[in-house]
Amino acid sequence: MAITVFIRYQIDPFKRTMFEEYAKRWLTIIPKAGGDLQGYWMPHEGTNNIAFALISFENLAAYESYRARLRTDSDGVANFNFAEEHQFILAEERTFLRKVAL
Numbered sequence: 587m588a589i590t591v592f593i594r595y596q597i598d599p600f601k602r603t604m605f606e607e608y609a610k611r612w613l614t615i616i617p618k619a620g621g622d623l624q625g626y627w628m629p630h631e632g633t634n635n636i637a638f639a640l641i642s643f644e645n646l647a648a649y650e651s652y653r654a655r656l657r658t659d660s661d662g663v664a665n666f667n668f669a670e671e672h673q674f675i676l677a678e679e680r681t682f683l684r685k686v687a688l
Contacts, residue, residue, distance in 0.1 A: 590624065590642045591649065592681040599634040601674035608674070609639070611665045616641060619655040619662060620648060635676075646682070 597605045609626035616623040624640035643649040656662040669675050 587645055587684055588642060589646060589649065590640055590683045590685070592683055593639040593641070594679040594681070595637040595639070595675055596677040597629075597635050597637050598674045598676060599629070601672065602628065602634070604668075604672050604674045605637060608665060608669055609637070611661070611668075612639075615656070615659060615661045615665060619659055620652040649682075 595605070606628055609628070612626065613623065620643075622642040624642060627638040629636060643652060656666075
């Protein structure tokens, strides 16, 4: 069963540019690690501190393998460190979804 991980980020609204840089770095890192990146979404109008990402996987086991690969990928580790150093992500929530209809 295919799953999609829906990630909701609470970001520092004064550091949106840094979050955007962080998100753009994942465009190559995530596919390399085995994720099917559906995209990242940034605040545009309205709420200025919430961003989203969607990443799909064949199943939960594929997601777990992907997470393990990210922890050893030098680019992935560097991006995690970038986020930690600059503290632009205040909170992160993950929801695992399965598609039921188009």
